[in-house]
Amino acid sequence: METWETARLVKDLREQTAGLARAAAAGDPEATVPTCPEWRLSDLVAHIGQALRWAADLVRKAAPLPIPDPREVDPGAPDGWERWLTDGAEELIEAVRDAGEHAEVWSVAGMVPPAFWLRRMLNDITVHHYDAAAATGAPFAISAELAADVITEGMELLSAPAAEDFKPELAELRGSGECLAIRPHDAEGWLISRTPDGPRWRRASGDGDVTVRGPAAELMLVLSGRVPAREVTGDRALLDHWLARTRF
Template identity: 30%
Template structure:
């Protein structure tokens, strides 16, 4: 998962540089590319502080070149912080839930992958990025079994990919399809999954 963070962060940065800071992000209509990079830079910096048990809400710089350099610094710090044993306890912002460094590694891998798609959506020629079934299924599992309950949301949904099935409560929504498409559907990104019912209660912030 540590390698996945770098792979997707590198792809995100390439797309951001190609699109430019003022380009609109199709996947997130309220954002420009600069807004997107500021967000992922903040998240990476915040994750560093959580992994080392010193929670701090960082403040990315506003100027584009400064922001890119600051983000590079946070990425380096994240590699160091995530070099700890995955089972090492980390700070948890979720009351009642313990979190490890491994949890933050996994969280950042998927956070970065999804925002890679956002950066690529700002390009005139959007690349045909597809995530492997292993990675996408892990992302679906992380979304449903880690992130959703920690956000205080009950997942009354049935989710099916060719490799796995998740079922919670009395499902009022069903999602099925290739793991890559189901992954995108849960995160509210363009997809080709089959969706019945209302996924809005599960929507990521």
């Protein structure tokens, strides 16, 4: 039986995947993506289409698989991008439904329910939807609720026990209690403490040694390294140090 949360993830995954495809198809496939300058627009599309199918395979096999290289995939012509990407989303959705909510599958955070990969791909695609829009001038808007979940999931991944194995620079986030506050205007905030054992966080509103404010969607883009922070008080160097090591 599909839960309410899974149904929401499915709905948002379909919407964000189609939105990214439409935004990307409005541009030149060879154009550089300004927020991911190592990629052309076609590379961005290839990454998403390939990642959706990779995640579906992870769910089906419940075991780790090599991370694919998007440059090894041809996404086809732009007029076919929406169909190719949405087919990939449907493949993942079907794999999760076939696995069942009580199954366990592999992830960087350990063994997790299959719906983990719906959320992971949704949140990755949401940020890359912005990348496509930034490259082509297409509109981009998301709800505060979705933006907040992208941020929350990022915090969960950064503080996972095995996170440093996959992203060694996270070891540099160990500290002696320095506090960063993320304070959206339209959602509950996050307080992050840099402890000797690594970063710890909780949902709460308050100020830290550095505090960054703005709409949740903007803060999502700040924390993913897409736009600079506009409203910052306190120790800006502490925020810059965090951002330099946590882009996701």
